[in-house]
Amino acid sequence: MDTRNDMLRLLSGRRDGFSLEQPFYTDPDFFKLDMELIWYRDWLFIGHDCELPKPGSFITVQIGDYPVVLVRDQQGKINAFHNSCRHRGSRVCNTDKGMAAKLVCPYHQWTYELDGKLLFARQMADGFDKSQFGLKPVACESVAGYIFICLAKEPADFAPMRAMIEPYLKPHRLNEAKIAFESTIVEKGNWKLVWENNRECYHCAGNHPELCKTFPEAPTVTGVQGADSDPEMLAHWAKCEADGLPSKFRIDPAGQYRATRAPLLRDAVSYTMTGKRAVKKNLSDTVSADRIGTLMHYHYPTTWNHILIDHAVTFRVLPISATETAVTTKWLVHKDAVEGVDYDLAELTHVWTETNDQDRRIVEENAFGILSPAYEPGPYSELHEGGVIQFVDWYARFIGPRLADDGRPALRSVA
Numbered sequence: 001m002d003t004r005n006d007m008l009r010l011l012s013g014r015r016d017g018f019s020l021e022q023p024f025y026t027d028p029d030f031f032k033l034d035m036e037l038i039w040y041r042d043w044l045f046i047g048h049d050c051e052l053p054k055p056g057s058f059i060t061v062q063i064g065d066y067p068v069v070l071v072r073d074q075q076g077k078i079n080a081f082h083n084s085c086r087h088r089g090s091r092v093c094n095t096d097k098g099m100a101a102k103l104v105c106p107y108h109q110w111t112y113e114l115d116g117k118l119l120f121a122r123q124m125a126d127g128f129d130k131s132q133f134g135l136k137p138v139a140c141e142s143v144a145g146y147i148f149i150c151l152a153k154e155p156a157d158f159a160p161m162r163a164m165i166e167p168y169l170k171p172h173r174l175n176e177a178k179i180a181f182e183s184t185i186v187e188k189g190n191w192k193l194v195w196e197n198n199r200e201c202y203h204c205a206g207n208h209p210e211l212c213k214t215f216p217e218a219p220t221v222t223g224v225q226g227a228d229s230d231p232e233m234l235a236h237w238a239k240c241e242a243d244g245l246p247s248k249f250r251i252d253p254a255g256q257y258r259a260t261r262a263p264l265l266r267d268a269v270s271y272t273m274t275g276k277r278a279v280k281k282n283l284s285d286t287v288s289a290d291r292i293g294t295l296m297h298y299h300y301p302t303t304w305n306h307i308l309i310d311h312a313v314t315f316r317v318l319p320i321s322a323t324e325t326a327v328t329t330k331w332l333v334h335k336d337a338v339e340g341v342d343y344d345l346a347e348l349t350h351v352w353t354e355t356n357d358q359d360r361r362i363v364e365e366n367a368f369g370i371l372s373p374a375y376e377p378g379p380y381s382e383l384h385e386g387g388v389i390q391f392v393d394w395y396a397r398f399i400g401p402r403l404a405d406d407g408r409p410a411l412r413s414v415a
Helices: 003-012 028-039 159-172 191-198 231-242 345-370 386-404
Strands: 044-048 057-063 066-072 078-082 097-099 118-120 137-143 146-150 178-187 257-262 294-299 303-307 312-321 324-333
Touching (some): 003 386, 044 057, 044 066, 044 312, 057 312, 159 257, 159 294, 178 345, 191 312, 191 324, 191 386
Antiparallel strands (some): 044 146, 057 066, 057 097, 066 078, 078 137, 178 324, 257 294, 294 303, 303 312, 312 324
């Protein structure tokens, strides 16, 4: 059966509140449709403005089949381009990050300006028109220090996401911060399993001893389940908003992105083994209120985030194959914070380094079990896994109409 029809059929028969059928987590053809219909069409978090501090600063990223380069130009604008030379297709930038006065293809030295224009192509015939062979642009937006790109020829409107998220993020001035440390791990599981694991803390007590010293396990914390009736959450929102920090749970109508603030346990102010600060300097010069907890920002399919008084931890999810996913974590601190003086790097990174590795093992065991011929979708806990239910519902609603958008009517259950 045609893979598109097969996926639609399984979505139409999906039981609410249950995990997905096996092919959604294992099948290479289902993975290709995920890439085509979600990852190649939607806005994706890539990195932070502060990673491109000067004109000529660049970072590269691989989104499925698409290599992309992001670079700050002479006017300070961040541009994104397909990282493929217009001569014969070689990658122009072949390192993760760097500095370049111009973008020069190492193969035949075709040279591009930082705005993508082709400046030099040696020994081409008379009449060759350089203006027709600039690097192909990729849609790029920056919001409060976060850089998003979209590979689609006609990207979805970014303005609604900017309008919701910017007030939450802007006070923390992440565009002026710096990366203290970053790590990338490869989890041997489908990208949806990575997200499902992230979207609940049902597993936390038995698997995350370091995180559980400061992060509450209550399902109300992330906002999806009953946050507006939780007295502790309501009190925390009121306190933070009185200090000028937007805090109440907000989610877009489609369920793709949201933000909220949550208190940490007891007297904790940061993700450390003691709950005390990891960094002496505040992350932002304009946020000094006591006990602000964590600002949690999520955007499917690429990022979740924790922003605290002293540092931020940001996460990026990128699929590699049907059964491999790269998770990149970055720890951001005040731009003037000095390692060894204002923070100890091991203390700063310990909780999430351990938690990430624990989650990697969890996802890989989950993926291994799903490969069994005996696997069948199981029920999520309505009490503790509302966030997972919300993610899977979003996925089904998001990809369903796109699957059906080939002249065939959309199935009602996924419309």
